Amino acid sequence: MSGTPEPVWLVAANVVLWRRYGDLGRELRPGTKAYRGGAKVYVVGTYPGMGHQQLTTVGHGRHTGHWITIDTGVRHLHTFRARLVYAPAVLKRCDGRGPGTREEAAELAALLERIAREERHAHHAAPHPQGCLCHECLPVTPG
Template sequence: MSESGDRPEPVWLVAANVVAWRRCGTGGQELRPGTKSFKGGAKVYVAHVYWGPGGERVTVIGRERHTSRWIAIDTATRHLHSFRPKLVHTPRALERLSEAGHLHGFGEDYAGTASATLETYARQYRAKIAPSSPHPDRCLCHACLTGESAHPKRVPDTR
């Protein structure tokens, strides 16, 4: 925080977006929009990464799905995409970051390295969700929408 107390000092964090649709359920055949806490496409800031288990979970700060309040929550890396370094100036985000105990953020160089690593992990974890089950035609999961991975097996759409 600055000496005057009116504006917190900006910090470098890793910004990301929540996937629009995620696969879940038996065999990964069920699709759900966003996550329980965030709408699909919502911008979140990564406040902390748990590197020990391979970056599988991260602490993020963003606007909650229903109330639009700023929250800090742990979420799976596979539910995020488009990781990038970002200098955060938003006072409410910085306040929530301070309350979560991560006010220091990342350094600019480290945020760039971490964002590239997290993008790689997120792709790997999304690919592991039901790898042997086919995707339906017109699948809306993140991997299909972005062409992230080729899915040779398709199930005919019965809609």
């Protein structure tokens, strides 16, 4: 039977609009190489990378708009939250693996938010340039 796959609780996040780049983080780049700034992605796996946390994410690619699965640094994501996912393309890529319950997904989201904030703060040791637009410098809008 090829019915619709069962929904799974996953952690969703958004790609930072601007990220610091280059020597001492003086340059700004929009989004990441794979995702547009602000894109919604789903976390389907976590693992420690080379000195920083890496996440396997599923989202719409920057250039094609097609669903892609790619490893992304946690510091390039923000606003982690638990979401019940119904999209067949995401469910196929996560292979039914997820945190399990809504509470477990919410706990993982809170942990990833804290790690992302710490890694963004620690990644570039230099002060932010004048008029910086990175995620940490953008004004927080209620909402």
